[in-house]
Each structure stands twice: as C-alpha cells, then as structure tokens.
Amino acid sequence: MTGRIAARLAELGLELPQVAAPVAAYVPAVRTGNLIHTSGQLPFVGGELPVTGKVGAAVSAETAQELAATCALNAVAAVAALLDGDLDRVVRIVKVVGFVASDPTFTGQPGVINGASTLLGEIFGDAGVHARSAVGVAVLPLDSPVEVEIVAEITD
Numbered sequence: 001m002t003g004r005i006a007a008r009l010a011e012l013g014l015e016l017p018q019v020a021a022p023v024a025a026y027v028p029a030v031r032t033g034n035l036i037h038t039s040g041q042l043p044f045v046g047g048e049l050p051v052t053g054k055v056g057a058a059v060s061a062e063t064a065q066e067l068a069a070t071c072a073l074n075a076v077a078a079v080a081a082l083l084d085g086d087l088d089r090v091v092r093i094v095k096v097v098g099f100v101a102s103d104p105t106f107t108g109q110p111g112v113i114n115g116a117s118t119l120l121g122e123i124f125g126d127a128g129v130h131a132r133s134a135v136g137v138a139v140l141p142l143d144s145p146v147e148v149e150i151v152a153e154i155t156d
Contacts, residue, residue, distance in 0.1 A: 001080065005087035008123055016077040020044045023141060029078040034091075034154055038078045040099065040147040042140070043070035052143040056106025059145045068098060068115035071148035075116075076123065079152050092127040093120050095151040101144065102136035109134040116148045 001009075001016070009016065019028045020042065029038040042049060055064040076087070083089050098113030100106075113134035120128040130150075140147050 001085035003086060003088040005090065005123065012122055014073060016080055017074060019078050019081045020074060029082050031082055036079050036082055036152045036154060038075045038149050040149045041071045041074040041078065042142065042144045042147055043067035044074060045070060049142055049144055051145060053145060054101050054103045055112060055145050056103030061108050061112055064100060064112040064145050065115035067146045068113050068148055069119040071146055072116035072119045072150065075148055075150045083154065089154045090124060090127060091153040091155055093124060093130040093150055094153050096120065096130050096132040097149050098134045099137050099140055099147040100134065101140045106136065109136045112146060
C-alpha cells in the first residue's frame with residue numbers, strides 16, 4: 001500500500017489488519033456506485049476478540065472506546081481490500097454506525113463510538129468527518145462489546 005493515506009497510517013503507527021473472515025453468510029464490504037458499505041466490524045486483533053462482555057459492567061467505557069477504534073481500523077481494512085489498497089481513492093467517510101453491547105444502566109454509547117470517529121478523523125483528516133449513529137444493544141455477536149460499520153465515498 002502506498003500513497004498519502006498509507007503514509008498517514010504509518011505516521012500514526014497503524015498497520016491495516018487482515019480483513020476478518022465473515023462469521024456468517026455475508027461479505028466484509030460491498031461497492032455500489034461510488035459508495036463502499038462495510039459489514040459490521042468487530043474489534044478483532046489477530047483473529048480474536050481481546051475483550052468480551054457488556055460495556056458499563058465487565059468492560060469500561062475507556063476500553064470500549066479503544067475497541068471502537070479497532071473496529072474502525074478493521075472497517076478501513078475492508079474498504080482498502082475493495083480498492084486494492086488505494087485508500088487515496090476515499091473522498092470521505094459518509095456515515096458511521098456503532099453498536100455498543102451495554103449494561104442496562106450504561107448511557108455513554110456516543111463516547112464509546114467516539115473512538116471510531118476520532119480514528120477516522122486522524123486517518124482521513126477532513127474527509128473523515130461523518131454522520132453517525134451510536135446505538136446501545138443487549139448483545140453483539142461473539143459477546144463483543146462493540147461493532148462498527150462505515151460507508152465510504154470513493155472516486156474511480
């Protein structure tokens with residue numbers, strides 16, 4: 001991978017992970033027109049979830065925020081895979097949807113998903129500014145604390 005975004009990732013000390021294999025009947029990302037929609041990405045590191053459980057109980061909001069950043073990096077990797085690694089083709093991150101497996105008393109979902117939003121801004125600059133939803137849910141696949149999906153606009 002080369003280019004401006006590759007250089008930015010290196011500057012941030014980040015390396016795109018391998019795209020996680022789907023755990024069901026779907027693909028990691030699809031392109032339609034000039035948009036790439038990723039499937040929900042879990043915070044896999046080396047093929048495993050580093051933490052499981054509910055945010056606000058077994059998982060702190062700070063840890064969940066770091067996990068949301070990992071989800072976003074995994075989503076960027078899924079976008080890169082469809083672009084043969086050329087992330088300079090990303091015009092902007094249009095939308096981020098984040099899900100937080102929450103203890104019933106936890107209401108800090110937006111702060112958790114800030115981990116994803118902040119990372120996307122650090123990687124893409126102004127093109128990383130996006131619309132967003134942060135949703136609390138009862139449980140996520142594999143007991144993951146967070147899941148993030150993105151929509152990226154690209155050029156041909």
